[in-house]
Amino acid sequence: MTLLNILRSRTCLKFANDFGLRSQYKLARCYSDDNKYAVHAPLNRIRNIGISAHIDSGKTTLTERILYYTGRIAEMHEVKGKDNVGAVMDSMELERQRGITIQSAATYTVWKGYNVNIIDTPGHVDFTVEVERSLRVLDGAILVLCAVGGVQSQTLTVNRQMKRYNVPCLAFINKLDRMGSNPYRVLSQLRSKLNHNAAFVQLAMGLESNCKGVIDLVNERAMYFEGNYGNNVIIDEIPQDYRTEASEKRQELIEHVSNADETLGDLFLEEKVPTVDDLKAAIRRSCLKRKFTPVFVGTALKNKGVQPLLDGVIDYLPNPGEVENIALIERDGQETEKIDLNPARDGKSPFLGLAFKLEAGRFGQLTYMRCYQGMIKKGDNIYNARTGKKIRLSRLVRLHSSNMEDVNEVYAGDIFALFGVDCASGDTFVTDPKSNISMESIYVPDPVVSMAIHPANTKDRDNFAKAIARFTKEDPTFHFEFDPDVKETLVSGMGELHLEIYAQRMEREYNCPVVLGKPKVAFRETLVAPCEFDYLHKKQSGGSGQYARVSGILEPLPPHQNTILEFIDETVGTNVPKQFIPGVEKGFRKMAEKGLLSGHKLSGLKFRLQDGAHHIVDSSELAFNLAACGAIKEVFEKGGWQIIEPIMAVEVTCPDEFQGVVMGQLNKRHGIITGSDGAEGWTTIYAEVPLNDMFGYVGEIRSSTQGKGEFSMEYSRYSPCMPELQQRLVEEYQRSQGILTDEKEKKKRKN
Structure with a gap:
């Protein structure tokens, strides 16, 4: 039995007293299997971490191993295994079928007396908001990299998100067992592509099928993972054939940390050999400041290197008290004041929490929250800072994937969930509604595809x-x-x-x-040049008739106004009585709903009513309405019409190496490049492209830039479309109206 298991036994209390181990006995008892997950650990014994990476780097498999080794789950399952069970963090049936993570899932576990809250995030770029809101509330992260793929497209996105929220991270090079794995190449990419000051804290002993274990460079020892599931960690001396490399890589580690940490830098300059404690403390300090990234290695699938990675989380990633969290106080007529939050778990400070994710549960809306300050108990009242709504906490839960476990109280640093709370993602919750305090919300990228x-x-x-x-x-x-x-x-x-x-x-x-x-594009029809009209609507065949005459000019508006319609009454005298003018305007706007050229709306037109005539008995508002409709039909026959289409302002961001490819794609889609700028190896290209040519662009840019390119677009203006597109739209409309039959079409093509 291990010492911890011996101490867990009630019969060993006397043994513990005799050997001065009473405090360890208490610690072991409080983390016993029965109640260890309900215990609220002190602040320095909490870690809130996320596991982020490119798709298929092994995030969910790594989380599964972490939960198994910490005793949270009894057995491991594969993400897309043959037993049809799937990983515990992929609770949605679609996730298990496709073998991908769609929603971020939260859990918590205990490792060596430390409470570890974990969020497993999706890797696919389409679900990037899940990573965004998870990193917003986490204190540290594990950046998982594939030993074969290295730094990939989504790795760059995740790295930018970590930078945005100032999240310290460890790097874990996974999949050492894969054919073609090369951790040295991945480390080089980590330095060159992500600009990390990174160095190995572990070395792999063998790659691909020869992966035996890892060498701990900090403690200078070899670690082997024995047993069916790698449960038994055997610590031994570094094998003779790895000692030279281990010595070189340890020196490289010291040099990289010395560049980031002043204390170790002084020792290095004095040519003193740092102790293990000196090196660990320096790695921790520089990692918390995001000046150094320790690189771990292993293979989660083959159960190697996961336990030392967990030790690294405890040793090098921050607890909630070591992270700067800021709230904003807004008062009318005053500047926004920033205040530092107090993460102490004494419960003396007022409660402050942030809702970062919403989910529809079996019992109503499930709101994921992070407690930043103070504490709350079941039965307390809290307020939504945005709406001022009062909420009574009938139930507090902590989450283990799709399972919920009730807790009675929550302290600063905890991640938990509430039921039945009507709120939005990014809302702040407080105990004092008059404090005007709130936290910065979550960055949400704009959608790029519509269907x-x-x-x-x-x-x-x-x-x-x-x-x-x-x-x-x-x-x-x-x-x-x-x-x-x-x-x-x-x-x-x-x-x-x-x-x-x-x-x-x-x-x-x-x-x-x-x-x-595919959605339809909102094309418009407009005139090319002004056109006069003079239309008489006359229907006098006995009884109450209809008589109205309208004359004037229909003219196009300038290009910057080509989305609106204008009606101007320029009549003088009583030829068109004022009570019938609204009828004329209604007729014009009614005809503008559906153009006669391609069936799209009319826009960019000015209807100038200059004269007309009426009958003392037979004229009415309806008659003038119909006269205006007839006038538009007359102009359609006489005037020159064109179709205009929406032009989008497109902004594409990609690595410099793909600049030429992206510009070529935009030109092929009839785009006009309006400018570009670049910084730190990235180029931003600005262009104006017709919306009709932007469909399918998201897939094209991702495939041509190895998934690294991103784009956003917004409406800019309407502009005349290409002649061939106009002809196609007119023919399609005529065919739908039965005007253009197949025979006519064949004859037209022959001519």
């Missing part, structure tokens, strides 16, 4: 509405809107996979199959 969506069966509309309401509330990057111009409902997201996953979830969770398709 048309509608339920496959009209009878499913209620379920469709419920699903949309839930998903748009849970995910701030998933948008839903009705476009009145094209009469379509549109969903927007971070990529085609993102929208496809939500479509599948609607079918699975709400029994509502949906149809996704």
